[in-house]
Amino acid sequence: MPARIHSPERVIQGLAEVFREHGFEGASLAHITKATGLGKGSLYHAFPGGKDEMAAAVLADIDAWFELNVFTLLDDPETPAAKAIDHMLDACAEYFQCGGRVCLVGVFALSDTRDSFAEAVNGYFRRWAEALVEALRRSGLSRTQAQSAAEDVLAGIQGGLVIARAFDDNSYFERELKRLRDRLKMT
Amino acid sequence: MPARIHSPERVIQGLAEVFREHGFEGASLAHITKATGLGKGSLYHAFPGGKDEMAAAVLADIDAWFELNVFTLLDDPETPAAKAIDHMLDACAEYFQCGGRVCLVGVFALSDTRDSFAEAVNGYFRRWAEALVEALRRSGLSRTQAQSAAEDVLAGIQGGLVIARAFDDNSYFERELKRLRDRLKMT
């Protein structure tokens, strides 16, 4: 048998898709083997900790993506706040496929799965909020104003994903992003 | 054995709690029997359709609650818009226990459960949006403005619940409700 047919990135991506679609408890190994193309043996070779370790790997991968594509720019004191925030919203539109893809961290947050991954779930949103506050302060807002606006943006994004999915209408998420963009420009 | 120890309302409430906490797939009959106090036999006597019928009953119960406590007042042409909207946000704070309780419809919307309950999930938010648009138009907004504001409020509520639960911090949801209240007053 050839070694390493499946690149780690593809496996993580397949895992993410299954967890997003079915949630943690609904993500059966049958679904996972189908999505990754790996048998159970291979999966448990790569993730000895089982489903918990698979989910943790996916969460770490998400963290890394947002760190690279969103948070770093928000933090960067040399990047104009407006540009960093615009880029953040563009990145969200891309990552969440304009509402066609839900946020795994949000999915985990809503169910009892949150208790098992509390640190990752909490950390993801905390890191995002802190970086966004940093950018908003650069744009001239007070700490209180910036925190309130950041909370509002995070809720808008997560809520936009929920409602877009409920209506099966991606344009809902796009309109929500537009509203957030406009609101951030006004402040 | 005494008949009808468990009132239908208590059973539905127990079911709702389990589905909210664990999602549809994670809501095992073991959890359900524990939460309702009913054995499997009793449950399948009351809900011959199994878990699907249990979930549908819970969704219908939620619909009825919001119809009675939120939508009707928003629709009522004799109720001042500001009063109806204030009442809606109060009802949300109460129903979602200031963020301590998540929205089952939102939970279902995010996972593949949505496909099985698409009509109920879609209808819940559609009814809410329509009623809210009605109230906002009474307050003087154009149809376009009212629709945009209504979408924004729905997303804010759902997103507020996601983030509050992610942070395990109910004050987050309360602040989001306050922001929505202020924003609606400004328009």
Next chain:
DNA sequence: GTCTATAGATCGATAGAC
């Protein structure tokens, strides 16, 4: 209407060949 017992399928996880 409620229960216990249990069927039959699927679950997560492991063992061991290659």
Next chain:
DNA sequence: GTCTATCGATCTATAGAC
């Protein structure tokens, strides 16, 4: 590193006594 075979547990759902 990947597979098949398989384990014991748990799952949804049913049957039948009371």
